[in-house]
Amino acid sequence: MKPTFIADAMLGRLAKSLRMLGYDVLYRAGIDDNELKRVALREKRVALTRDHEIAETRLPIRVVLVESDHLDEQLKQVVSELALSYADGLFTRCLVCNAPVEDVARSEVEDLVPPYVFETQERFARCSGCGKIYWPATHVERAKEWIERVLGDGVRERPPGPEGGPETQRTPYDDPETPSGRANHDEEDQP
Numbered sequence: 001m002k003p004t005f006i007a008d009a010m011l012g013r014l015a016k017s018l019r020m021l022g023y024d025v026l027y028r029a030g031i032d033d034n035e036l037k038r039v040a041l042r043e044k045r046v047a048l049t050r051d052h053e054i055a056e057t058r059l060p061i062r063v064v065l066v067e068s069d070h071l072d073e074q075l076k077q078v079v080s081e082l083a084l085s086y087a088d089g090l091f092t093r094c095l096v097c098n099a100p101v102e103d104v105a106r107s108e109v110e111d112l113v114p115p116y117v118f119e120t121q122e123r124f125a126r127c128s129g130c131g132k133i134y135w136p137a138t139h140v141e142r143a144k145e146w147i148e149r150v151l152g153d154g155v156r157e158r159p160p161g162p163e164g165g166p167e168t169q170r171t172p173y174d175d176p177e178t179p180s181g182r183a184n185h186d187e188e189d190q191p
């Protein structure tokens with residue numbers, strides 16, 4: 001079974017990156033140490049922390065003490081320590097709220113996305129939690145390039161493009177607030 005996680009207040013970007021790989025990661029900026037441990041214990045989540053005191057807890061929870069300040073190194077450490085696989089989970093989870101995203105009929109999103117996006121995109125997905133609509137765009141390619149660079153092979157299992165087969169397009173994933181071609185607020189999250 002896939003591990004699930006809870007991240008401490010310092011690891012928001014790591015939480016988002018793991019969600020991008022398809023992992024269930026709870027994150028709240030204001031969470032305190034006791035709550036983090038309590039939830040990890042109750043829900044059997046792996047606690048991700050930069051805090052030695054949490055790492056030294058005597059509670060029977062699994063803790064990963066994240067060593068680096070840098071996102072690339074943090075992701076590499078967690079993926080390698082827990083031997084996480086990710087090729088099949090990429091872009092299946094909402095970066096904002098952590099709920100799974102589901103394919104949604106194009107006709108259902110007409111009023112929910114900008115007209116240009118509706119006209120130019122074929123496939124859409126919707127977050128089952130917050131309702132955010134996602135679609136593929138250059139953003140996804142950039143995210144994949146970053147993951148590939150950080151984690152090595154395993155992301156591009158099929159050739160890109162329309163002949164890439166259903167798997168490459170199964171989970172359209174982009175940010176409705178950032179139509180392709182415009183500056184992207186996720187810049188800070190995905191180097």
Ligand SMILES: [Zn+2]
Nearest residue numbers: 094097127130
């Ligand atoms: Zn969501």
